Amino acid sequence: MSRRSPKALVPTDRPTRLPHVEFDATAVRFLGDAVDPEVFPPSEAELWHTCDGSRPLGSWDPADRERIARWHSAGLVVAVPAPRAAPARALTFLSPHPDDAQLALGSTVFRFGGRVVDVFSDETWTRRPYYRERPALASRMLIEEERVSCRVLGAGLTLLGHLDGESRPAWRDGFLLGPAPTVDVRRAEPELFERIVLDLARELADASLVLVPLAVGGHVDHVMTREAVFELVARGAVAAGRIAFYEDMPYALFGDARADAARLAAAWGGAALTPVLVPGSDLSAEVKREALWPYRLQVMEPITNRIVRYGRGLASTDGTGGAGGFAERVWAPAESVAAVRELAACAP
The missing domain is CATH 1.10.10 (Arc Repressor Mutant, subunit A)
Structure with a gap:
């Protein structure tokens, strides 16, 4: 303990x-x-x-x-941490499940603040036998973990309450679609897809920059969240200049985010996505680690340690922080690359 x-x-x-x-x-x-x-x-x-x-x-x-x-x-x-001044920028972090935004962008959430929107927040999956035997308790705990984590990071939280893929009949044979999904998630669950599109249209009606999962690893809920944002851009409800993509964790530890970004660029319209490192600090890395600790039902500490090492490696490779630096990477389409670079340049 x-x-x-x-x-x-x-x-x-x-x-x-x-x-x-x-x-x-x-x-x-x-x-x-x-x-x-x-x-x-x-x-x-x-x-x-x-x-x-x-x-x-x-x-x-x-x-x-x-x-x-x-x-x-x-x-x-x-x-x-002690309360800080309200951020000058409004950011919205789309999280397929409780923990996804924090795993990928905990340092950025802490440094800029904003709001986490959990799409598939009705879930019961856990590694813990005690909670597997008590699914109602597990569901409640997963949401309470999310509340504590957002409190650590100083972020707002919105729960959309959709059922996660593992529990939906369409994916009883597997919800990990792989790096190049062949299943059209829009056609597989058209009514659910439309409900998510409408929910996100409401949640993304402001002018904030929206951080969206790249869907590294092909989890169906990550793919559907990303595709719903694509649909909103196609309908003109969300401007393409407000969208950037983050590397899903821990999938990016074992996958190829660069290859996934290239596939996504082709789907987006052919222009390559630009990788942008959002700098962190020793403090933001420490707070990110602290914010991941509450996720006791799903996230093991060795995974947290690997994610933090990954962020330090990004900073070191880029030359932005040396051995003590930290960074998180997002991938920006041409329409938003200037806004994302501006964000990275003024990381508080």
Whole structure:
């Protein structure tokens, strides 16, 4: 029950409890397993409930700060950074499921703020046997994880509530379509596709820059989210100059984002997509890692570590930050490349 790479709590951090803790008459449980009473005796439940993200660590007395720091090291709470000024730019991050936008662009979400829109937010898939046996609880936990992560990053959250692909009959034989999907997701589920198009038309009615999944790996929900945005551009509801694509994680760790970007460019209209690195920092990398910790039902810590290393590798390869730098890559069509480069150049 400890993180291999925990950040140290600082007095301005606002400790926020994770939703996976349960209390019964004799024990405290986390992810369904009993917690060592030396780490979390039931008598400390009242202190636990005060960790709601509203108070800086420095507002507790020294003994309570020590207890909360112990919980943080054990992975039972996360650190929400001190509030920052409202961002000057409006960004919308389309996330096929809870966790996708944060896995791919957590540093960018933290640095610029904005809103995460989860499309297929009704899901129950998990690696954890305790939650697999309790799908209703798993569904609730996955959404609560998303709320905590957005709180860490300082982002707004909208849940569209569509059912994820694993649970839909059309994909009972497999929802990973591969790097070059041959299945037309529009024709496979036409009514669902149209509902998503209409939902996104409403959510994308402002003038914000929209970050859309590239669909590396071919997960049907990522493909459908991307295709719904294509449809909105075709209908004239969203300007092409507002759209850029992010590398889906962890699929990009094992796939070929550059090849997927080339295939997408052909579908977009033939012009190559331009890769743009959005710089981060040691702080934004640390906050991204912190924001990924709440996803205990699906995301394993080794994957988080690989994603952070990937971001450091991007910065190092590009020469933007050396060994201590961090970056996330987006792919921009010709219509939006200037706007995306401007965004990257003024990363706060």
